[in-house]
Amino acid sequence: MKKICVMGLGYIGLPTCAMFAKNGVQVVGVDILKEIVDTINKGEIHLEEPLLGDIVKDVVNEGTLRASLEPEEADVFIVAVPTPNNNDHYKSCDLNYVVSATNALLPYIKKGNLIIIESTIAPRTIDDIIVPLIKEKDFSIGSDIFLAHCPERVLPGQIIKEMIENTRIIGGYTQRCTEVASNIYEIFVTGEIVKTDAKTAEMAKLVENTFRDVNIALANELAKVCNRIDINVLSVIEMANKHPRVNIHQPGPGVGGHCLAVDPYFIIEKAPELSRLISMSRDTNSSMPYFVVDNVKKILEDIADPKIAIFGLTYKGNVDDIRESPAIKIYHMLENQGYRISLYDPYIKHDRMMIEEHDESIKDADLILILADHKEFKELDKKIIKGKMRRSRIFDTKNIVKNINTNDNDIEYINMGNLFEYIK
Ligand code: SAJ
Numbered sequence: 001m002k003k004i005c006v007m008g009l010g011y012i013g014l015p016t017c018a019m020f021a022k023n024g025v026q027v028v029g030v031d032i033l034k035e036i037v038d039t040i041n042k043g044e045i046h047l048e049e050p051l052l053g054d055i056v057k058d059v060v061n062e063g064t065l066r067a068s069l070e071p072e073e074a075d076v077f078i079v080a081v082p083t084p085n086n087n088d089h090y091k092s093c094d095l096n097y098v099v100s101a102t103n104a105l106l107p108y109i110k111k112g113n114l115i116i117i118e119s120t121i122a123p124r125t126i127d128d129i130i131v132p133l134i135k136e137k138d139f140s141i142g143s144d145i146f147l148a149h150c151p152e153r154v155l156p157g158q159i160i161k162e163m164i165e166n167t168r169i170i171g172g173y174t175q176r177c178t179e180v181a182s183n184i185y186e187i188f189v190t191g192e193i194v195k196t197d198a199k200t201a202e203m204a205k206l207v208e209n210t211f212r213d214v215n216i217a218l219a220n221e222l223a224k225v226c227n228r229i230d231i232n233v234l235s236v237i238e239m240a241n242k243h244p245r246v247n248i249h250q251p252g253p254g255v256g257g258h259c260l261a262v263d264p265y266f267i268i269e270k271a272p273e274l275s276r277l278i279s280m281s282r283d284t285n286s287s288m289p290y291f292v293v294d295n296v297k298k299i300l301e302d303i304a305d306p307k308i309a310i311f312g313l314t315y316k317g318n319v320d321d322i323r324e325s326p327a328i329k330i331y332h333m334l335e336n337q338g339y340r341i342s343l344y345d346p347y348i349k350h351d352r353m354m355i356e357e358h359d360e361s362i363k364d365a366d367l368i369l370i371l372a373d374h375k376e377f378k379e380l381d382k383k384i385i386k387g388k389m390r391r392s393r394i395f396d397t398k399n400i401v402k403n404i405n406t407n408d409n410d411i412e413y414i415n416m417g418n419l420f421e422y423i424k
Pocket of ligand 1: 209259
């Protein structure tokens with residue numbers, strides 16, 4: 001059986017280690033942070049993801065997974081390190097971690113080895129950046145050693161299930177590389193294995209998230225337009241989506257996370273003058289926190305020294321992840337403008353932020369501002385809201401509340417649909 005060395009033990013690297021180890025492969029997971037390495041060697045995990053903790057515990061106990069600060073000789077090397085945006089004009093792809101992880105593993109490479117880059121990378125990175133690094137070692141790629149880009153496409157919160165069941169794109173530098181890499185994923189992937197070349201795989205991964213970002217931007221733009229001309233955007237989207245070939249996404253307070261808010265820029269950087277639609281969609285989605293703050297101001301215009309209870313700070317519902325979260329941005333903007341604010345989020349631990357209990361957070365508040373679609377917000381306790389708030393008003397930017405609606409007489413319920421009635 002083969003041995004695999006995985007560089008990076010984050011949201012993708014660790015589940016990848018766990019899945020190979022669970023299927024009997026010897027795995028060494030490498031990370032630069034000692035705390036992470038120590039945690040995993042104890043059979044514990046440092047991030048929240050259903051099912052992952054149990055699998056890691058088992059494979060560490062069985063001895064198939066081990067963590068280390070240094071890479072070691074193996075048959076297959078997988079690079080799964082972050083690729084943030086550079087702080088430049090186009091927010092281009094920062095390849096520093098990918099390049100340094102690749103350089104770190106090169107001294108351990110032998111003839112016959114396979115290197116896989118799983119990190120999301122700008123199109124042509126394998127051809128233009130990684131191949132020259134490997135060629136410096138005098139290896140011939142496709143015969144001595146093999147190289148492929150195999151992007152992951154898993155959804156946080158269901159990583160294990162999706163890692164097994166999703167279609168997997170395998171983009172080899174040569175056809176032989178594609179074949180060799182496909183054999184590895186066949187160890188645990190039950191979804192379809194799609195074989196292509198490296199640059200097509202790079203672009204396909206970016207385009208998936210760009211598709212979603214552009215469609216959310218359309219929904220957000222429609223929300224702005226409809227509220228300008230007194231039309232309920234949520235009804236419009238619901239109706240339009242009854243057409244069999246229409247699927248408009250949902251408007252909201254903006255787009256967060258480490259994928260949709262990051263990946264489209266990697267396409268833009270390669271041909272900025274040709275990617276106007278992608279660029280404008282990014283701008284539209286990034287403008288939504290300002291739209292929310294402007295309208296909160298209007299909603300609260302008639303109240304002296306208002307208090308806002310923010311419900312949900314994560315970048316999306318039912319996760320504890322606040323990376324690139326538009327909710328955090330909105331919170332800081334409102335705070336800077338002098339509003340009294342309390343925070344409530346059932347997914348965030350109290351010591352991480354000034355999170356209060358539900359009842360405490362809405363005490364004397366004039367507005368509940370919902371910014372994440374956590375399932376706990378579907379049913380709100382009307383009695384407690386009526387009893388505790390100074391003014392019973394909700395602005396639900398995610399349209400998540402189901403037991404209170406715009407016709408409610410006791411509680412003023414505002415969402416992206418009827419917002420125009422409150423901001424004139
Ligand atoms: N959002 C909206 N309106 C919508 C849908 C989402 O405003 O109609 C917002 C969410 O609230 C959130 C953001 O978009 O702030 C992104 O959420 P998401 O659930 O669309 O996606 P991510 O970033 O959690 O994960 C995406 C997934 N990609 C696609 O669905 C095409 C996932 O499959 C990828 O693996 C992941 O990016 C990634 O790693 O690239």
